[in-house]
Amino acid sequence: MKxxxxxSSGGFLDRRxxxxxxxSLLTALAAxxxxxxxxxxxxxPDAMLIPGAFDDEYGKPSGxxxxxxxxxxxxxxxxxxxLDRQRGIITPPGLHFGAHHSGIPTINPEExxxxxxxxxxxxxxxxLEDLARYPHEGGVMFLECSGNTWLQATSGEQxxxxxxxxxxxxxxxxxxxxxxxxxxxxxxGIKPGGKWVIVEGSDAGTHARSIPIEKLLDDAIIALxxxxxxxxxxxxxxxxxxxxxxxGNMNVKWVRRMEVVEAPAFTKDESRAYTExxxxxxxxxFSFYMGVKSxxxxxxxxxxxxxxxFYELNGLAWSGFGKISYVEVSDDDGKTWxxxxxxxxxxxxxxxxxxxxxxxxxxxxxxxxxxxxEFGNRQPSHQEWKSKYLDxxxxxxxxxxxxxxxxxxxxxxxx
Ligand SMILES: Nc1nc2c(c(=O)[nH]1)N[C@H]1C(S)=C(S)[C@@H](COP(=O)(O)O)O[C@H]1N2
Ligand SMILES: [Mo]
Numbered sequence: 001m002k003x004x005x006x007x008s009s010g011g012f013l014d015r016r017x018x019x020x021x022x023x024s025l026l027t028a029l030a031a032x033x034x035x036x037x038x039x040x041x042x043x044x045p046d047a048m049l050i051p052g053a054f055d056d057e058y059g060k061p062s063g064x065x066x067x068x069x070x071x072x073x074x075x076x077x078x079x080x081x082x083l084d085r086q087r088g089i090i091t092p093p094g095l096h097f098g099a100h101h102s103g104i105p106t107i108n109p110e111e112x113x114x115x116x117x118x119x120x121x122x123x124x125x126x127x128l129e130d131l132a133r134y135p136h137e138g139g140v141m142f143l144e145c146s147g148n149t150w151l152q153a154t155s156g157e158q159x160x161x162x163x164x165x166x167x168x169x170x171x172x173x174x175x176x177x178x179x180x181x182x183x184x185x186x187x188x189g190i191k192p193g194g195k196w197v198i199v200e201g202s203d204a205g206t207h208a209r210s211i212p213i214e215k216l217l218d219d220a221i222i223a224l225x226x227x228x229x230x231x232x233x234x235x236x237x238x239x240x241x242x243x244x245x246x247x248g249n250m251n252v253k254w255v256r257r258m259e260v261v262e263a264p265a266f267t268k269d270e271s272r273a274y275t276e277x278x279x280x281x282x283x284x285x286f287s288f289y290m291g292v293k294s295x296x297x298x299x300x301x302x303x304x305x306x307x308x309x310f311y312e313l314n315g316l317a318w319s320g321f322g323k324i325s326y327v328e329v330s331d332d333d334g335k336t337w338x339x340x341x342x343x344x345x346x347x348x349x350x351x352x353x354x355x356x357x358x359x360x361x362x363x364x365x366x367x368x369x370x371x372x373x374e375f376g377n378r379q380p381s382h383q384e385w386k387s388k389y390l391d392x393x394x395x396x397x398x399x400x401x402x403x404x405x406x407x408x409x410x411x412x413x414x415x
Pocket of ligand 2: 099144145146147248249
């Protein structure tokens with residue numbers, strides 16, 4: 001094997017040298033084995049001897065991929081995306097995270113109606129068929145529960161021994177498309193004084209939030225499509241409010257009513273839930289934006305590196321404010337940082353994929369990533385984040401994650 005002179009400090013390989021030496025690194029350290037009988041060792045698989053199966057009307061993943069699944073909480077209220085098995089920035093609909101306060105309602109789209117009323121010139125009613133005729137907007141964007149990573153936020157000195165999926169899996173990425181709310185509000189005509197809109201879902205718990213009218217006139221959509229197909233029931237079929245970059249719970253699913261009002265309604269979902277407690281005990285309300293955040297998804301918690309040598313670190317970064325500018329990675333507990341490679345497209349308010357070639361020496365390594373968005377927003381350290389809120393506060397955790405690689409290759413979550 002060619003001697004690798006280009007090894008940068010901390011075990012990172014610069015990208016150009018990786019391309020040059022990559023092939024030899026892989027052969028020396030990764031999977032391929034040399035065929036015993038040379039060309040004669042090439043096998044003919046059974047699958048080539050008889051015709052294969054018929055196709056399905058709706059396709060399914062390979063039966064050999066059963067381990068790729070969501071982690072569903074025992075009460076059914078939440079399901080976590082297996083981020084540590086995902087590549088790219090799109091989550092398959094069946095693996096999208098779920099958060100449901102009162103279960104998933106079964107809605108017949110022919111009976112479902114969306115009302116716009118309150119401080120409007122006209123009260124309007126829309127069916128799915130009506131909405132389907134409007135122009136659609138949207139794009140590839142993330143959706144994140146504000147409670148994502150709450151286990152990190154609420155832990156004491158000891159970091160919880162959990163996987164990346166269990167800690168970070170309440171975020172997913174999809175192409176969301178639907179009707180701009182702006183068009184519907186303009187059609188209804190907003191009366192003077194109409195500043196907020198109470199948006200209500202048609203599930204049993206009457207999930208409702210007050211949304212400032214500026215956001216609804218900006219990039220909000222009534223989403224009808226997710227990754228090219230109609231929404232899944234768990235994601236709000238037949239229609240949901242989608243607010244790019246804003247906290248998950250405001251993206252009201254199974255939306256049925258939008259009432260234009262003068263002031264926020266202080267619904268239970270914005271007074272009791274989804275507020276943060278500050279160190280002096282006062283309550284911070286209306287934290288709409290999801291802050292800049294990132295995590296190394298492989299290798300990550302509860303995985304094991306089989307041997308020392310070459311690995312590609314792989315991770316996700318996102319910001320509710322806009323685009324990711326750059327991501328830096330460290331393997332020495334934050335002493336030195338190295339720019340990761342960003343894999344396009346870099347989209348606004350979207351998951352963004354980053355990678356960095358890395359050589360594991362076999363010693364203890366502490367892997368971290370920190371993202372910066374186009375407005376210069378940065379991630380705090382765990383301690384910095386904790387000091388901003390009173391103990392027990394758990395929403396909007398976005399601190400730098402640390403995975404520790406032990407000498408036996410085992411990876412765990414540490415603070
Ligand atoms: N009607 C309704 N909308 C809802 C909820 C709900 O329980 N009912 N859960 C909210 C929460 S807490 C989150 S994080 C997101 C989750 O969306 P998803 O299940 O499509 O991932 O939906 C939000 N919208
Ligand atoms: Mo949520």
